[in-house]
Amino acid sequence: MRICILGATGLVGRETITLIARAWPGATLALFASRDQELTLDGKSYEVLGASRLEAQDAPRGDLAFVALDDEHSKRYVPRLLELGYRVIDKSNTYRTDPKVPLVAAGVNSSIIDDSVRLVANPNCTTIPLTLALSPLRREFGLSAVTVSTYQAVSGAGIAALDAFLADARDGYQALDRLGGPFKLSGYAGNVVPHNGGTDESGFSSEERKLIFESRKILAMPELGVSAQCCRVAVAVGHYENAWVTFERPVDLERAASLLSDPAQAPYVKYLPGAAGEGLSALHCVQDRDRALVGRIRPDARDRDRKTVCITVVGDNLRLGAATNAVRIATRWFKSADQDLQAP
Template sequence: MSDTKNVAILGATGAVGTQMLTCLAERDFPVGELRLLASARSAGKRIEWNGREVTVQEARPEAFEGMDIVLGAAGDEQAKELLPEAVRRGATVVDNSHAFRLDPEVPLVVPEINAEDVAWNKGLIANPNCATIIGLVPTWPLHKLGGVTRMVVSTYQAASGAGVSGMNELESEIEALGTGRPCPEPKAFADQLASNLIPQIGGEKFEGYTSEEMKMQNEGRKIMHLPELRVNCTCVRVPVMRSHSESITLEFERPVPLEDARAALADAPGVKLVDDLDAEAARDRFPMPLYTSDQDLIWVGRVRRDISNPDVGRGITFWCCGDQIRKGAATNAVQIAELLLK
């Protein structure tokens, strides 16, 4: 890992792009030239990174010349337009958008689960949806115990899932409520998020399920190589600034003793088991988004048998939380890039 790599970030000034910069520095990624690409209105902006000053450039096809690795943190349309150009110019791309995730020619990777899939990339690797990553990292060690056949998931997704605009909107609403002023007209979300829950993320996709809800099944099948995996998912936007939470019930082919499930989670890479209802402090009893923000582990707790399953030994329920911007997006992308170094 001593050789440096020329790295570009597409969408470098957004929430995920900014976090990618932080992760590259924190993980001591061997960056040679760093190229920050964004819209024309951001071009010329100067950003300090790891002891050097980098000027943001407008995202154009020719901006990828000479780059070894490109991290994509832009929207679907810009990703579709520009990232194939980066591949044509010799770069390997790790893209955070939805544009290529279900393309059979593109690996969809969570390093703790299917790192080996990086080997068959053709220049483009997809980073999964944030809720998918957060839910599957703790699901994987339990799958290895009993063989997951079905997931019932409810996600409680922070404002950060809508980017900087979503976080700013929630912040302004909280400020307005605190001063007695009416909340500004919502733009990032369907309705006021402060003091509220919004039980729809994404548009209708399949039999009343939204595009966000179907990602857990469709991406989960590809990542875990389980083409018959069945998932029932409900996604809810909650008034939390960052860090998504999920309630997950798993059904297995084989019985999974509760003690074995807890031991597997405690030993799993990328997971922190926080599961002690007798602990004095609430933060030591179970995961909460307040404490899981700005770090890279998926915290897991409330691990218990699914008492609704006719074969109680074949069902496990748990609660997990993880930072949507970090492990749910930027950190996972940088971890994939690290696999390319090997």
């Protein structure tokens, strides 16, 4: 089995390499990035070629490709990979809105992938854990509306932003300034900032619009009422989401907890009981990287009909929110040796 990774040297590309060793031991890797280089990962060295080599007539053919590039480069290379015979999973925003391309959160709607599908879009890193939590509850209680506030780690902005954040945090906290004076006002270190890139005339950023649109597409509910507020917080890895979810029928909290605790009903979810939220943190999800941590399910006191609940969802944005989901999608075509990575 020959597997191609574009964007192999980025944060998500590196995680994908690690997961491939679990899912398909012995697979042959063809790694590409912006230029020829060598990548050292977990004590092993890998040859990485410039992506432009894929445009050559003698470019290698293969079975499966993961694309972890920006939108511009995905548009350039995904069609070429399809020409070369690869089945492709694209992690950019390029194909998510295309009605002809499945947008898949493994464990929610991965059953729509069969042998006829050759290109799948990987959702945004906040959409995947949210829909994993919503899907089993929707089947039991119906789903009417979702309001969500996200607190997103810096690693979602890429390896350069993460490294700069770590350096700024080191330098800023050394000053022991209780008001955070040494930190940059618009920087990530020691700060919380709006995730406001691509804000359009609607007043919502591209990140917020992704969460709204993608949740509707994955759940096959185009009219679902969704509103989102997104911010970036001074955390390296791990996205945190608080949601207020309104269902069509009154919610029995014990039944909801039972559903989320059942792997058959809620795959890739770890339910944490208790209203206090013990075990629900960004650092906790980095210790359980391939599951959504879900808890703090409480009735919203404003809703006398008991159809609205508050819920917290946490997920590793590099793994569950990106690389792990992509690998699980691919297991619909190529069975995984690691059952924890096998999509239903």
